[in-house]
Amino acid sequence: MFNKIKGNFNTQTWVLIPIAIAINIAVGQIVVLLKLPVYLDSIGTVLVAVLCGPWAGALTGALTNIIWGLAIDPNALPWWPVAFFIGYMAGRMAQWGFFKSWWKVAVTGFVVALTAAVVSTPIAVYIYGGITASGSSFITAYLLQTGQGIWQAVFSTGFLVEPVDKITTAMIAFAIILGLPKRTVGGYPKPEQVEVEGGSKNELYIALGVVVLLILIAAFVLRGILGG
Amino acid sequence: MPERLSFHIKRDSALHHLNPLTKLLLVLTLILTAFLAPFYWTPHILAVLFIPLLSMLGKVGREYFSTAIRLILPAATFLFAMQAFFQPVGEEIIFEFYFLDITRESFLFAFSNAMRIVVMVSAFTIFLLTTHPSELMSDLTRRGLPGQFAYVIISTLQILPQMQAKAQTIISAQRSRGLETEGGFFKRAGALVPLIGPLVFGSLVEVEERAIAIEARGFTSKHVKTSLHEIPDTSTDKLLRWFLTALILASIGLRIWLS
Numbered sequence: 001m002f003n004k005i006k007g008n009f010n011t012q013t014w015v016l017i018p019i020a021i022a023i024n025i026a027v028g029q030i031v032v033l034l035k036l037p038v039y040l041d042s043i044g045t046v047l048v049a050v051l052c053g054p055w056a057g058a059l060t061g062a063l064t065n066i067i068w069g070l071a072i073d074p075n076a077l078p079w080w081p082v083a084f085f086i087g088y089m090a091g092r093m094a095q096w097g098f099f100k101s102w103w104k105v106a107v108t109g110f111v112v113a114l115t116a117a118v119v120s121t122p123i124a125v126y127i128y129g130g131i132t133a134s135g136s137s138f139i140t141a142y143l144l145q146t147g148q149g150i151w152q153a154v155f156s157t158g159f160l161v162e163p164v165d166k167i168t169t170a171m172i173a174f175a176i177i178l179g180l181p182k183r184t185v186g187g188y189p190k191p192e193q194v195e196v197e198g199g200s201k202n203e204l205y206i207a208l209g210v211v212v213l214l215i216l217i218a219a220f221v222l223r224g225i226l227g228g
Numbered sequence: 229m230p231e232r233l234s235f236h237i238k239r240d241s242a243l244h245h246l247n248p249l250t251k252l253l254l255v256l257t258l259i260l261t262a263f264l265a266p267f268y269w270t271p272h273i274l275a276v277l278f279i280p281l282l283s284m285l286g287k288v289g290r291e292y293f294s295t296a297i298r299l300i301l302p303a304a305t306f307l308f309a310m311q312a313f314f315q316p317v318g319e320e321i322i323f324e325f326y327f328l329d330i331t332r333e334s335f336l337f338a339f340s341n342a343m344r345i346v347v348m349v350s351a352f353t354i355f356l357l358t359t360h361p362s363e364l365m366s367d368l369t370r371r372g373l374p375g376q377f378a379y380v381i382i383s384t385l386q387i388l389p390q391m392q393a394k395a396q397t398i399i400s401a402q403r404s405r406g407l408e409t410e411g412g413f414f415k416r417a418g419a420l421v422p423l424i425g426p427l428v429f430g431s432l433v434e435v436e437e438r439a440i441a442i443e444a445r446g447f448t449s450k451h452v453k454t455s456l457h458e459i460p461d462t463s464t465d466k467l468l469r470w471f472l473t474a475l476i477l478a479s480i481g482l483r484i485w486l487s
Contacts, residue, residue: 011447012439014376018384019431022391027424030395034409034416034423043428059380067384070356074303074349128307129337131314141314176428187436 008053008091012187016052017060020044024064025072038165045087046112046173050099051188054091061087075134078127082120089115090170094193099174101197102207109170110163110214117158124154136161143226152225159225163218167211234385235295235356243286243354247465248364249371250472255351257472261479262347266486268336271343279350288357292350295357300349304342311338361385367459375453379442391431398426 021044028041045064049057061083069077093099093108124132124140130150131137136157143153177185177194185191238244243251258279262271283292315334323330365378402422403409409419446453 009376011443012435014379014447015435015439015442016432017380018387019391019435021380021384022387023428023431025388026391026395026427029392030399030423030427031420033399034419036413036416036420043424063380063384067381067388070352071385071388074300074345074352075307077348129311129315129341131311132307137310137314144314172424176432179425179429180432184432184436187439 005055008056008189010052010187010189013048013052013056013189016048016188017056017063020048020060021064021067023047024060025068028068038168040165040169040172042083042086042166043169043173043176045083046090046169047176049087049091050094050173050177050193051185051190052091053190054088054095056189057087057091058084059087061085075132078123079120081123082116085115085119086112086166094190097193099170099194102171102174102203103210105170105174106167106207106210106214109167110218112170113162113166114159116166117155117162120158121151121155124158125150130154148226156222156225159218159222163214167214171207234361235291235353236360237288237291237357238360239287239358241285241287241358243282243288243358245460246468247459247461248359248367249461250465250468251355251359252364253469253472255355257475258351259348260476262344264479264483266483268340271340271347275343275346275350279347279354283354283357286354286358288354291357292354295353296350300346300353303349304346307345308338308342311341363457363459366455366457367461370455370459375447379447387431391427394430395423395427398423 023044024041027043028039031038031040042061042064045057045061048060062080065076065080065083069075069080089112090108093111098104098108098111124130130140130144130153139160140153140157143156144150148156174194178196185194258274262274265271280289280292283289312330312335315337320332321329322332322335362382365373365382369375369378399409402419407419407422408415409423410416
Protein backbone atom coordinates (compact mmCIF):
# COMPACT_ATOMS: atom_id res chain seq x y z
CA MET A 1 0.00 0.00 0.00
CA PHE A 2 2.62 2.51 1.12
CA ASN A 3 4.90 1.64 -1.77
CA LYS A 4 1.99 2.00 -4.16
CA ILE A 5 1.36 5.52 -2.87
CA LYS A 6 5.05 6.29 -3.16
CA GLY A 7 4.99 5.11 -6.76
CA ASN A 8 2.73 8.07 -7.57
CA PHE A 9 5.36 10.58 -6.59
CA ASN A 10 8.59 11.37 -8.39
CA THR A 11 10.24 14.77 -8.60
CA GLN A 12 8.22 15.67 -11.68
CA THR A 13 5.00 14.88 -9.77
CA TRP A 14 5.98 17.22 -6.96
CA VAL A 15 6.70 19.96 -9.47
CA LEU A 16 3.47 19.34 -11.37
CA ILE A 17 1.20 19.50 -8.29
CA PRO A 18 1.62 23.25 -7.52
CA ILE A 19 1.20 24.06 -11.21
CA ALA A 20 -1.91 21.88 -11.39
CA ILE A 21 -3.39 23.64 -8.36
CA ALA A 22 -2.73 26.99 -10.01
CA ILE A 23 -4.31 25.69 -13.25
CA ASN A 24 -7.42 24.60 -11.32
CA ILE A 25 -7.85 28.01 -9.79
CA ALA A 26 -6.90 30.11 -12.83
CA VAL A 27 -9.12 28.14 -15.24
CA GLY A 28 -11.95 28.19 -12.67
CA GLN A 29 -11.72 31.97 -12.67
CA ILE A 30 -11.59 32.22 -16.49
CA VAL A 31 -14.79 30.15 -16.64
CA VAL A 32 -16.47 32.52 -14.18
CA LEU A 33 -15.36 35.43 -16.37
CA LEU A 34 -16.88 33.77 -19.45
CA LYS A 35 -20.10 33.13 -17.47
CA LEU A 36 -20.30 29.48 -18.53
CA PRO A 37 -22.66 27.23 -16.57
CA VAL A 38 -19.88 24.86 -15.46
CA TYR A 39 -17.05 25.05 -12.91
CA LEU A 40 -14.12 23.33 -14.71
CA ASP A 41 -12.09 23.78 -11.55
CA SER A 42 -10.53 20.33 -11.51
CA ILE A 43 -8.71 20.08 -14.84
CA GLY A 44 -5.33 20.18 -13.07
CA THR A 45 -6.48 17.55 -10.57
CA VAL A 46 -7.52 15.18 -13.35
CA LEU A 47 -4.23 15.80 -15.19
CA VAL A 48 -2.18 14.87 -12.12
CA ALA A 49 -4.42 11.89 -11.39
CA VAL A 50 -4.03 10.28 -14.81
CA LEU A 51 -0.34 11.09 -15.28
CA CYS A 52 0.87 10.28 -11.77
CA GLY A 53 -1.76 8.13 -10.04
CA PRO A 54 -4.82 8.31 -7.77
CA TRP A 55 -3.03 9.40 -4.59
CA ALA A 56 -1.22 12.26 -6.28
CA GLY A 57 -4.55 13.33 -7.81
CA ALA A 58 -6.28 13.14 -4.44
CA LEU A 59 -3.58 15.27 -2.81
CA THR A 60 -3.83 17.87 -5.59
CA GLY A 61 -7.60 18.06 -5.25
CA ALA A 62 -7.60 18.44 -1.48
CA LEU A 63 -4.85 21.07 -1.52
CA THR A 64 -6.63 23.03 -4.26
CA ASN A 65 -9.72 23.47 -2.13
CA ILE A 66 -7.76 24.24 1.03
CA ILE A 67 -5.67 26.92 -0.66
CA TRP A 68 -8.67 28.27 -2.58
CA GLY A 69 -10.64 28.44 0.65
CA LEU A 70 -7.94 30.20 2.59
CA ALA A 71 -6.88 32.66 -0.06
CA ILE A 72 -9.87 33.44 -2.27
CA ASP A 73 -13.31 32.13 -1.32
CA PRO A 74 -13.91 30.73 2.17
CA ASN A 75 -16.88 28.70 0.96
CA ALA A 76 -14.55 26.38 -0.99
CA LEU A 77 -12.90 25.06 2.16
CA PRO A 78 -15.43 22.48 3.45
CA TRP A 79 -15.50 20.75 0.06
CA TRP A 80 -11.94 19.42 0.10
CA PRO A 81 -13.05 15.78 0.52
CA VAL A 82 -15.01 16.08 -2.75
CA ALA A 83 -11.91 17.29 -4.60
CA PHE A 84 -9.91 14.52 -2.90
CA PHE A 85 -12.21 11.83 -4.28
CA ILE A 86 -12.42 13.46 -7.71
CA GLY A 87 -8.64 13.09 -7.98
CA TYR A 88 -8.66 9.60 -6.53
CA MET A 89 -11.41 8.31 -8.80
CA ALA A 90 -9.93 9.86 -11.93
CA GLY A 91 -6.63 8.15 -11.11
CA ARG A 92 -8.30 4.78 -10.52
CA MET A 93 -10.25 5.00 -13.78
CA ALA A 94 -7.02 5.78 -15.63
CA GLN A 95 -5.41 2.78 -13.95
CA TRP A 96 -8.22 0.58 -15.25
CA GLY A 97 -7.47 1.82 -18.76
CA PHE A 98 -10.31 4.33 -19.06
CA PHE A 99 -8.24 7.27 -20.26
CA LYS A 100 -7.13 6.07 -23.68
CA SER A 101 -9.82 7.23 -26.10
CA TRP A 102 -12.56 9.84 -26.23
CA TRP A 103 -15.50 7.64 -25.26
CA LYS A 104 -13.59 6.04 -22.40
CA VAL A 105 -12.68 9.50 -21.14
CA ALA A 106 -16.38 10.41 -21.22
CA VAL A 107 -17.13 7.36 -19.07
CA THR A 108 -14.36 8.41 -16.67
CA GLY A 109 -15.90 11.87 -16.43
CA PHE A 110 -19.28 10.35 -15.66
CA VAL A 111 -17.93 8.06 -12.92
CA VAL A 112 -16.00 10.98 -11.41
CA ALA A 113 -19.19 13.06 -11.44
CA LEU A 114 -21.08 10.31 -9.66
CA THR A 115 -18.35 10.13 -7.01
CA ALA A 116 -18.45 13.89 -6.57
CA ALA A 117 -22.24 13.86 -6.14
CA VAL A 118 -22.07 11.08 -3.55
CA VAL A 119 -19.27 12.67 -1.52
CA SER A 120 -20.68 16.20 -1.60
CA THR A 121 -24.15 15.16 -0.36
CA PRO A 122 -23.28 14.55 3.34
CA ILE A 123 -21.14 17.71 3.40
CA ALA A 124 -23.99 19.82 2.02
CA VAL A 125 -26.48 18.25 4.41
CA TYR A 126 -24.43 18.28 7.61
CA ILE A 127 -22.52 21.55 7.27
CA TYR A 128 -25.03 23.64 5.32
CA GLY A 129 -28.29 21.88 6.07
CA GLY A 130 -28.71 21.23 2.33
CA ILE A 131 -28.61 24.80 1.07
CA THR A 132 -25.09 25.87 0.14
CA ALA A 133 -23.77 29.17 -1.16
CA SER A 134 -23.63 27.87 -4.74
CA GLY A 135 -26.12 28.73 -7.46
CA SER A 136 -27.23 25.13 -7.91
CA SER A 137 -28.90 25.33 -4.49
CA PHE A 138 -31.88 26.91 -6.24
CA ILE A 139 -32.56 23.46 -7.69
CA THR A 140 -32.27 21.93 -4.23
CA ALA A 141 -34.63 24.55 -2.82
CA TYR A 142 -37.12 23.83 -5.61
CA LEU A 143 -36.96 20.07 -4.98
CA LEU A 144 -37.44 20.66 -1.25
CA GLN A 145 -40.50 22.79 -1.98
CA THR A 146 -41.98 19.96 -4.02
CA GLY A 147 -41.82 17.78 -0.93
CA GLN A 148 -38.65 15.78 -1.52
CA GLY A 149 -36.58 14.63 1.45
CA ILE A 150 -33.39 16.57 2.06
CA TRP A 151 -31.05 13.71 1.09
CA GLN A 152 -32.86 13.02 -2.19
CA ALA A 153 -33.02 16.73 -3.02
CA VAL A 154 -29.32 17.38 -2.40
CA PHE A 155 -28.16 14.22 -4.13
CA SER A 156 -30.34 14.82 -7.18
CA THR A 157 -28.99 18.35 -7.48
CA GLY A 158 -25.43 17.02 -7.49
CA PHE A 159 -26.46 14.38 -9.97
CA LEU A 160 -27.95 17.00 -12.27
CA VAL A 161 -25.08 19.46 -12.14
CA GLU A 162 -21.96 17.30 -11.93
CA PRO A 163 -21.95 15.08 -15.06
CA VAL A 164 -21.83 17.92 -17.61
CA ASP A 165 -19.04 19.60 -15.67
CA LYS A 166 -16.92 16.52 -15.03
CA ILE A 167 -17.27 15.01 -18.53
CA THR A 168 -16.14 18.34 -20.00
CA THR A 169 -13.29 18.50 -17.49
CA ALA A 170 -12.08 14.99 -18.35
CA MET A 171 -12.28 15.70 -22.08
CA ILE A 172 -10.29 18.94 -21.78
CA ALA A 173 -7.67 17.11 -19.70
CA PHE A 174 -7.47 14.42 -22.40
CA ALA A 175 -7.08 17.05 -25.12
CA ILE A 176 -4.24 18.63 -23.13
CA ILE A 177 -2.46 15.29 -22.75
CA LEU A 178 -2.85 14.63 -26.49
CA GLY A 179 -1.14 17.96 -27.12
CA LEU A 180 1.81 17.32 -24.84
CA PRO A 181 5.05 16.00 -26.39
CA LYS A 182 5.66 12.28 -25.73
CA ARG A 183 8.96 13.11 -24.03
CA THR A 184 7.25 15.25 -21.38
CA VAL A 185 4.54 12.66 -20.71
CA GLY A 186 7.22 9.99 -20.34
CA GLY A 187 8.74 11.76 -17.34
CA TYR A 188 5.68 11.17 -15.13
CA PRO A 189 5.16 7.97 -13.12
CA LYS A 190 2.35 6.48 -15.27
CA PRO A 191 2.80 7.42 -18.94
CA GLU A 192 1.38 4.06 -20.10
CA GLN A 193 -2.06 5.04 -18.76
CA VAL A 194 -2.57 7.68 -21.43
CA GLU A 195 -1.27 5.82 -24.48
CA VAL A 196 -3.93 6.55 -27.06
CA GLU A 197 -5.63 3.49 -28.53
CA GLY A 198 -5.98 2.83 -32.27
CA GLY A 199 -7.44 5.97 -33.81
CA SER A 200 -10.70 5.11 -35.53
CA LYS A 201 -12.13 7.94 -37.62
CA ASN A 202 -15.48 7.66 -35.86
CA GLU A 203 -13.94 8.23 -32.42
CA LEU A 204 -15.76 11.48 -31.73
CA TYR A 205 -19.14 10.12 -32.88
CA ILE A 206 -18.76 7.13 -30.57
CA ALA A 207 -17.86 9.54 -27.74
CA LEU A 208 -20.96 11.64 -28.47
CA GLY A 209 -23.09 8.51 -28.48
CA VAL A 210 -21.66 7.43 -25.14
CA VAL A 211 -22.35 10.86 -23.64
CA VAL A 212 -25.97 10.75 -24.80
CA LEU A 213 -26.32 7.21 -23.40
CA LEU A 214 -24.86 8.32 -20.07
CA ILE A 215 -27.26 11.25 -19.86
CA LEU A 216 -30.17 8.89 -20.54
CA ILE A 217 -28.98 6.57 -17.76
CA ALA A 218 -28.63 9.58 -15.45
CA ALA A 219 -32.18 10.72 -16.25
CA PHE A 220 -33.48 7.21 -15.59
CA VAL A 221 -31.70 6.95 -12.23
CA LEU A 222 -32.90 10.42 -11.24
CA ARG A 223 -36.48 9.42 -11.92
CA GLY A 224 -35.89 6.45 -9.68
CA ILE A 225 -34.57 8.61 -6.84
CA LEU A 226 -37.31 11.18 -7.09
CA GLY A 227 -39.99 8.53 -7.28
CA GLY A 228 -41.35 9.01 -10.81
CA MET B 229 -0.01 42.02 -8.36
CA PRO B 230 1.86 40.74 -5.31
CA GLU B 231 4.95 38.65 -5.84
CA ARG B 232 3.63 35.98 -3.52
CA LEU B 233 0.20 35.21 -2.19
CA SER B 234 0.55 36.02 1.48
CA PHE B 235 -1.44 37.97 4.01
CA HIS B 236 1.33 38.04 6.55
CA ILE B 237 1.96 41.39 8.23
CA LYS B 238 5.18 41.77 10.15
CA ARG B 239 4.40 43.14 13.61
CA ASP B 240 5.76 42.63 17.07
CA SER B 241 3.00 41.03 19.12
CA ALA B 242 2.35 38.13 21.47
CA LEU B 243 0.50 36.32 18.69
CA HIS B 244 3.36 36.75 16.24
CA HIS B 245 5.79 35.23 18.71
CA LEU B 246 3.76 32.09 19.31
CA ASN B 247 4.93 28.93 17.62
CA PRO B 248 3.07 28.34 14.31
CA LEU B 249 1.83 24.94 15.45
CA THR B 250 0.29 26.49 18.58
CA LYS B 251 -1.55 28.99 16.42
CA LEU B 252 -2.73 26.25 14.08
CA LEU B 253 -4.11 24.34 17.06
CA LEU B 254 -5.81 27.53 18.27
CA VAL B 255 -7.57 27.86 14.89
CA LEU B 256 -8.65 24.22 15.05
CA THR B 257 -9.97 24.67 18.58
CA LEU B 258 -12.00 27.73 17.58
CA ILE B 259 -13.56 25.93 14.61
CA LEU B 260 -14.34 22.73 16.50
CA THR B 261 -15.90 24.56 19.45
CA ALA B 262 -17.99 26.68 17.10
CA PHE B 263 -19.32 23.59 15.34
CA LEU B 264 -19.53 21.19 18.26
CA ALA B 265 -20.36 23.09 21.44
CA PRO B 266 -24.00 22.39 22.31
CA PHE B 267 -24.85 25.96 23.40
CA TYR B 268 -26.63 28.11 20.84
CA TRP B 269 -24.60 31.19 21.65
CA THR B 270 -21.09 29.72 21.34
CA PRO B 271 -20.35 30.65 17.69
CA HIS B 272 -21.85 34.12 18.19
CA ILE B 273 -19.72 34.92 21.22
CA LEU B 274 -16.62 33.59 19.48
CA ALA B 275 -17.28 35.61 16.32
CA VAL B 276 -18.33 38.89 17.91
CA LEU B 277 -16.23 39.00 21.05
CA PHE B 278 -13.36 36.57 21.14
CA ILE B 279 -11.99 36.78 17.60
CA PRO B 280 -11.89 40.61 17.41
CA LEU B 281 -10.07 40.60 20.78
CA LEU B 282 -7.65 38.05 19.38
CA SER B 283 -6.96 40.27 16.37
CA MET B 284 -6.25 43.20 18.73
CA LEU B 285 -3.87 40.99 20.68
CA GLY B 286 -2.05 40.22 17.44
CA LYS B 287 -1.97 43.96 16.57
CA VAL B 288 -3.67 43.22 13.25
CA GLY B 289 -7.08 44.58 14.24
CA ARG B 290 -7.36 47.05 11.37
CA GLU B 291 -6.32 44.50 8.72
CA TYR B 292 -8.64 41.93 10.23
CA PHE B 293 -11.67 44.23 10.17
CA SER B 294 -11.03 45.32 6.60
CA THR B 295 -10.82 41.66 5.49
CA ALA B 296 -13.93 40.87 7.49
CA ILE B 297 -15.95 43.60 5.79
CA ARG B 298 -14.58 42.97 2.32
CA LEU B 299 -14.55 39.18 2.23
CA ILE B 300 -16.11 37.40 5.17
CA LEU B 301 -19.24 39.46 5.68
CA PRO B 302 -20.54 39.23 2.08
CA ALA B 303 -19.98 35.45 1.97
CA ALA B 304 -21.71 34.97 5.33
CA THR B 305 -24.61 37.26 4.43
CA PHE B 306 -25.22 35.43 1.17
CA LEU B 307 -25.18 32.07 2.93
CA PHE B 308 -27.51 33.43 5.60
CA ALA B 309 -30.01 34.70 3.02
CA MET B 310 -29.97 31.45 1.03
CA GLN B 311 -30.54 29.35 4.12
CA ALA B 312 -33.07 31.58 5.81
CA PHE B 313 -35.27 31.58 2.70
CA PHE B 314 -34.88 28.01 1.52
CA GLN B 315 -34.44 25.95 4.65
CA PRO B 316 -37.72 24.00 4.84
CA VAL B 317 -37.95 23.79 8.63
CA GLY B 318 -40.35 25.43 11.07
CA GLU B 319 -43.97 26.52 11.00
CA GLU B 320 -44.07 30.00 12.50
CA ILE B 321 -43.58 32.47 9.64
CA ILE B 322 -41.98 35.76 10.63
CA PHE B 323 -41.33 37.33 7.24
CA GLU B 324 -42.94 36.93 3.83
CA PHE B 325 -41.97 38.17 0.39
CA TYR B 326 -44.08 36.83 -2.49
CA PHE B 327 -43.48 33.08 -2.45
CA LEU B 328 -40.44 33.33 -0.14
CA ASP B 329 -40.83 33.06 3.58
CA ILE B 330 -38.63 32.93 6.65
CA THR B 331 -39.69 30.88 9.63
CA ARG B 332 -38.39 31.34 13.15
CA GLU B 333 -36.49 28.06 13.02
CA SER B 334 -34.90 28.64 9.63
CA PHE B 335 -33.88 32.15 10.73
CA LEU B 336 -32.14 30.86 13.86
CA PHE B 337 -30.55 27.99 11.99
CA ALA B 338 -29.27 30.21 9.18
CA PHE B 339 -27.93 32.75 11.65
CA SER B 340 -25.92 30.29 13.72
CA ASN B 341 -24.68 28.57 10.58
CA ALA B 342 -23.47 31.83 9.08
CA MET B 343 -21.77 32.65 12.38
CA ARG B 344 -19.98 29.31 12.34
CA ILE B 345 -18.65 30.05 8.88
CA VAL B 346 -17.58 33.50 10.11
CA VAL B 347 -15.70 31.89 13.01
CA MET B 348 -14.02 29.40 10.71
CA VAL B 349 -12.87 31.98 8.19
CA SER B 350 -11.91 34.66 10.74
CA ALA B 351 -9.82 32.22 12.73
CA PHE B 352 -7.88 31.33 9.60
CA THR B 353 -7.60 34.98 8.60
CA ILE B 354 -5.97 35.90 11.90
CA PHE B 355 -3.69 32.90 11.59
CA LEU B 356 -2.59 33.94 8.10
CA LEU B 357 -2.16 37.58 9.16
CA THR B 358 0.20 36.69 11.99
CA THR B 359 2.11 33.74 10.51
CA HIS B 360 4.50 33.77 7.61
CA PRO B 361 3.90 30.76 5.33
CA SER B 362 7.56 29.76 5.23
CA GLU B 363 7.75 30.01 9.03
CA LEU B 364 4.87 27.57 9.35
CA MET B 365 6.35 25.23 6.79
CA SER B 366 9.84 25.15 8.25
CA ASP B 367 8.40 24.51 11.70
CA LEU B 368 6.26 21.65 10.42
CA THR B 369 9.19 20.22 8.43
CA ARG B 370 11.27 20.26 11.61
CA ARG B 371 8.52 18.24 13.28
CA GLY B 372 8.60 15.61 10.56
CA LEU B 373 6.42 16.86 7.69
CA PRO B 374 8.07 15.66 4.46
CA GLY B 375 9.91 18.48 2.71
CA GLN B 376 7.97 17.80 -0.47
CA PHE B 377 4.72 18.96 1.13
CA ALA B 378 6.35 22.18 2.21
CA TYR B 379 7.59 22.64 -1.36
CA VAL B 380 4.09 22.13 -2.76
CA ILE B 381 2.46 24.68 -0.43
CA ILE B 382 5.12 27.35 -0.73
CA SER B 383 5.51 27.08 -4.48
CA THR B 384 1.73 27.08 -5.03
CA LEU B 385 1.59 30.38 -3.16
CA GLN B 386 4.28 31.67 -5.51
CA ILE B 387 2.92 30.25 -8.76
CA LEU B 388 -0.74 31.21 -8.23
CA PRO B 389 -0.32 35.01 -8.59
CA GLN B 390 2.02 34.46 -11.56
CA MET B 391 -0.54 32.20 -13.20
CA GLN B 392 -3.35 34.71 -12.62
CA ALA B 393 -1.22 37.46 -14.12
CA LYS B 394 -0.47 35.22 -17.10
CA ALA B 395 -4.19 34.48 -17.54
CA GLN B 396 -4.89 38.21 -17.56
CA THR B 397 -2.22 38.75 -20.21
CA ILE B 398 -3.61 35.96 -22.39
CA ILE B 399 -7.16 37.30 -22.08
CA SER B 400 -6.02 40.79 -23.14
CA ALA B 401 -3.89 39.44 -25.98
CA GLN B 402 -6.67 37.27 -27.41
CA ARG B 403 -9.20 40.08 -27.07
CA SER B 404 -6.95 42.44 -28.97
CA ARG B 405 -6.87 39.84 -31.76
CA GLY B 406 -10.63 39.99 -31.90
CA LEU B 407 -11.61 37.07 -29.67
CA GLU B 408 -15.09 37.66 -28.29
CA THR B 409 -15.44 36.87 -24.60
CA GLU B 410 -18.96 38.20 -24.40
CA GLY B 411 -22.10 37.50 -26.36
CA GLY B 412 -23.99 34.29 -27.03
CA PHE B 413 -23.37 31.02 -25.20
CA PHE B 414 -21.55 29.31 -28.07
CA LYS B 415 -19.28 32.32 -28.59
CA ARG B 416 -18.29 32.29 -24.94
CA ALA B 417 -17.83 28.52 -24.89
CA GLY B 418 -15.71 28.79 -28.04
CA ALA B 419 -13.49 31.35 -26.35
CA LEU B 420 -12.51 28.76 -23.75
CA VAL B 421 -9.97 26.93 -25.92
CA PRO B 422 -7.90 29.93 -27.05
CA LEU B 423 -7.83 31.16 -23.44
CA ILE B 424 -6.91 28.06 -21.48
CA GLY B 425 -4.79 26.41 -24.19
CA PRO B 426 -1.83 28.82 -24.02
CA LEU B 427 -2.13 29.09 -20.25
CA VAL B 428 -2.00 25.35 -19.60
CA PHE B 429 0.59 24.38 -22.21
CA GLY B 430 2.77 27.33 -21.30
CA SER B 431 2.95 26.24 -17.68
CA LEU B 432 3.29 22.50 -18.33
CA VAL B 433 6.37 23.07 -20.46
CA GLU B 434 8.22 24.41 -17.41
CA VAL B 435 7.68 21.25 -15.37
CA GLU B 436 10.62 19.22 -16.67
CA GLU B 437 13.12 22.07 -16.32
CA ARG B 438 11.98 22.84 -12.80
CA ALA B 439 12.21 19.18 -11.85
CA ILE B 440 15.81 18.96 -13.05
CA ALA B 441 16.67 22.22 -11.28
CA ILE B 442 15.38 21.18 -7.85
CA GLU B 443 16.74 17.65 -8.28
CA ALA B 444 20.18 19.21 -8.71
CA ARG B 445 19.67 21.01 -5.38
CA GLY B 446 19.11 17.84 -3.38
CA PHE B 447 15.29 17.83 -3.39
CA THR B 448 14.98 14.07 -2.88
CA SER B 449 18.04 13.77 -0.64
CA LYS B 450 17.30 11.79 2.54
CA HIS B 451 19.78 13.72 4.72
CA VAL B 452 18.51 16.06 7.42
CA LYS B 453 18.60 19.59 6.09
CA THR B 454 19.70 22.51 8.23
CA SER B 455 17.61 25.66 8.41
CA LEU B 456 18.74 29.27 8.43
CA HIS B 457 15.91 30.35 10.73
CA GLU B 458 15.31 28.91 14.14
CA ILE B 459 11.62 28.98 15.06
CA PRO B 460 11.10 29.39 18.81
CA ASP B 461 8.99 26.87 20.71
CA THR B 462 8.72 28.00 24.34
CA SER B 463 7.25 26.28 27.38
CA THR B 464 4.29 28.70 27.16
CA ASP B 465 3.59 27.23 23.72
CA LYS B 466 3.60 23.70 25.08
CA LEU B 467 1.32 24.66 27.98
CA LEU B 468 -1.08 26.45 25.64
CA ARG B 469 -1.22 23.43 23.34
CA TRP B 470 -2.20 21.14 26.23
CA PHE B 471 -4.88 23.62 27.26
CA LEU B 472 -6.29 23.85 23.71
CA THR B 473 -6.32 20.06 23.33
CA ALA B 474 -8.26 19.84 26.62
CA LEU B 475 -10.76 22.42 25.30
CA ILE B 476 -11.33 20.42 22.10
CA LEU B 477 -11.88 17.23 24.10
CA ALA B 478 -14.23 19.08 26.46
CA SER B 479 -16.42 20.40 23.64
CA ILE B 480 -16.58 16.96 22.00
CA GLY B 481 -17.41 15.44 25.40
CA LEU B 482 -20.13 18.00 26.14
CA ARG B 483 -21.65 17.42 22.73
CA ILE B 484 -21.88 13.68 23.25
CA TRP B 485 -23.02 14.02 26.85
CA LEU B 486 -25.80 16.52 26.17
CA SER B 487 -27.24 14.96 23.04
